[in-house]
Amino acid sequence: MALALPLDDILQDIDRIPDRRIYGRVAAVLGMLVEIAGIDANLAIGARCDLLDRTNRKVGCEVVGFRNGRALALAFGSLEGIGLGSKAIVVDTDPVVRPTRAWLGRVVNALGEPIDGKGPLPIGKHPVRIRNVPPPAHARNRVGGKVDLGVRAINTFATCCSGQRMGIFAASGVGKSVLLSMMARYTSLDVNVIGLIGERGREVQEFIVDELGPEGLANSVIVVATSDESPLMRRQAAQMTLAIAEFFRDQGDDVLCLMDSVTRFAMAMREIGLSVGEPPASKGYTPSTFAELPRLLERAGPGTGASGSITGLFTVLVEGDDHNEPIADAVRGILDGHIVLERSIAERGRYPAVNVLRSLSRTMPNCNSDAETDIVRRARQHLSVYEDMAELIRLGAYRKGTDPAVDEAIRLYPAIEAFLGQKRGEHSDLFTGYCRLADVLGLPHPDAEPVGTAKAVDA
Numbered sequence: 001m002a003l004a005l006p007l008d009d010i011l012q013d014i015d016r017i018p019d020r021r022i023y024g025r026v027a028a029v030l031g032m033l034v035e036i037a038g039i040d041a042n043l044a045i046g047a048r049c050d051l052l053d054r055t056n057r058k059v060g061c062e063v064v065g066f067r068n069g070r071a072l073a074l075a076f077g078s079l080e081g082i083g084l085g086s087k088a089i090v091v092d093t094d095p096v097v098r099p100t101r102a103w104l105g106r107v108v109n110a111l112g113e114p115i116d117g118k119g120p121l122p123i124g125k126h127p128v129r130i131r132n133v134p135p136p137a138h139a140r141n142r143v144g145g146k147v148d149l150g151v152r153a154i155n156t157f158a159t160c161c162s163g164q165r166m167g168i169f170a171a172s173g174v175g176k177s178v179l180l181s182m183m184a185r186y187t188s189l190d191v192n193v194i195g196l197i198g199e200r201g202r203e204v205q206e207f208i209v210d211e212l213g214p215e216g217l218a219n220s221v222i223v224v225a226t227s228d229e230s231p232l233m234r235r236q237a238a239q240m241t242l243a244i245a246e247f248f249r250d251q252g253d254d255v256l257c258l259m260d261s262v263t264r265f266a267m268a269m270r271e272i273g274l275s276v277g278e279p280p281a282s283k284g285y286t287p288s289t290f291a292e293l294p295r296l297l298e299r300a301g302p303g304t305g306a307s308g309s310i311t312g313l314f315t316v317l318v319e320g321d322d323h324n325e326p327i328a329d330a331v332r333g334i335l336d337g338h339i340v341l342e343r344s345i346a347e348r349g350r351y352p353a354v355n356v357l358r359s360l361s362r363t364m365p366n367c368n369s370d371a372e373t374d375i376v377r378r379a380r381q382h383l384s385v386y387e388d389m390a391e392l393i394r395l396g397a398y399r400k401g402t403d404p405a406v407d408e409a410i411r412l413y414p415a416i417e418a419f420l421g422q423k424r425g426e427h428s429d430l431f432t433g434y435c436r437l438a439d440v441l442g443l444p445h446p447d448a449e450p451v452g453t454a455k456a457v458d459a
Contacts, residue, residue, distance in 0.1 A: 026051065026086040027070055029079060033275045034061060036071040036088045043071045046131055050133045053081030061088075062232055065276045072276055074232045076111070092318065096127035097240060099221070099247045104191065107222045110237035110267040115224065126250070130236065134298035141302040143336075144254075145155045146367050147311055149168045150186020151179065152428040153298075153420045157356035157376060158273055158339055159430075161363045162189070162254055163302035163309035166261075167331050170341035170353075177203065177425055179341070180258050180315070181211035184220060186427045189311060190253040192220035195241030198234050198264030201226045211424075227264070231275075234268035242299040247308045253308045257300055263317035266293065266303070266327045282326040290330055297334050337361040350421045357383055371446035375438050379416060382441075385409040415440045 024038030043049075043063050049071075051059040059082060061073040073088075097112045100122050106459065107116035113123050127337070144162030149155055160166055170176050184192045194212075196204055204224055208217060221244050225237030238259060245257040259265075266289050273286030281287055301311030316328050321343060330339055339359045348351035357380065365373065386409040392398040393410065400407060418442055422428060428436075435445045 023089040052087045098124040100124040110233045137305045148188040149183045152433040153354040158359045158361040159364045165312040167338040168315040174346045184218040189256040193245040195259040231268035231271035238265040249308045262317040382409045
């Protein structure tokens with residue numbers, strides 16, 4: 001019996017060995033695009049090939065289209081050394097990943113290979129397709145109870161539920177990475193799967209060591225594709241992130257999937273689309289980019305039957321602080337809410353720089369109690385009144401006593417701002433956050449409700 005499991009693994013590995021090798025030849029190389037002749041009948045979109053240069057160095061590539069009887073492929077790495085006549089060997093027609101729970105605490109690349117120097121990764125028994133399809137809409141469970149993300153501004157003003165998908169819309173340099181690390185460390189969910197897509201190489205290690213720390217890493221799997229890697233690697237890193245999250249979901253875990261950023265995934269899709277000859281559409285983004293976004297994002301959400309859920313938080317990099325740019329606009333319509341980070345708030349030193357008036361959770365009205373809803377509504381009213389009169393107040397043009405609502409907003413504004421600010425190492429749970437906000441407003445505390453046990457709600 002002791003040899004049963006290793007023997008099963010060996011038999012599975014033997015089954016995966018192909019009984020024959022099919023190969024063609026490189027017919028043309030145009031920039032990042034490789035044309036392969038001779039094996040187009042044995043390939044399909046998404047199939048994998050290995051290109052061999054004259055020194056037998058392997059360069060993985062993926063078929064992205066067909067033209068004039070030739071397969072069009074993009075490489076995962078550098079094409080240096082690949083020329084006319086180079087051999088192209090078919091290696092995989094349905095790429096899969098085989099994670100295990102031993103992957104927790106590890107850092108992998110877009111191919112599922114370890115890059116943290118901690119040795120090889122074990123191979124699991126259950127394959128998950130890297131380019132998987134979302135669960136059928138009619139078979140999915142409903143969104144679950146409230147999730148504690150450990151950040152007061154989000155817990156109270158944009159409450160997230162288990163299986164919900166939220167977007168974090170922000171320009172560069174306003175604290176996205178710190179916010180993601182805080183949620184990864186303090187979340188009440190079982191497992192974190194973090195995708196760093198198109199990140200600066202310098203910032204990856206800083207995020208893992210300084211921001212996330214050993215506490216957050218121990219319960220996380222991190223997928224990394226830096227900005228210098230090929231667009232195919234950046235695209236697959238996003239798909240790999242969801243595939244690993246789906247594995248844990250199917251094991252019954254409630255997963256927090258954090259991806260930074262969806263915009264760089266879209267940029268990779270744009271590069272791929274333009275390389276194969278797609279016409280540019282809005283801001284150069286190709287039609288396939290907007291078709292691929294819902295296929296990726298819909299993979300997060302509630303599972304089916306007895307499986308767990310994937311709560312997705314996806315950052316969107318708004319170029320030039322334009323929150324209506326094409327990718328931000330498309331993603332906003334797909335997700336179940338959005339959290340807006342603003343540079344002006346960060347510039348005045350309040351972190352996380354969440355604009356709670358512009359942030360929205362579509363599940364929040366149905367998952368909150370009446371007391372919690374009243375607390376948030378009153379706080380929003382005071383903030384809205386203050387923001388409407390902010391210019392007059394700063395100029396000294398407003399006279400105290402003119403409007404009682406404005407007077408009350410001015411009195412409460414410093415306390416609400418202090419409530420919304422939170423230090424990097426500070427954890428604030430859901431119930432405590434509502435109680436603290438109630439104290440600021442002079443309202444009674446809501447009844448305590450165990451996190452994650454609220455009834456399922458309509459998204």
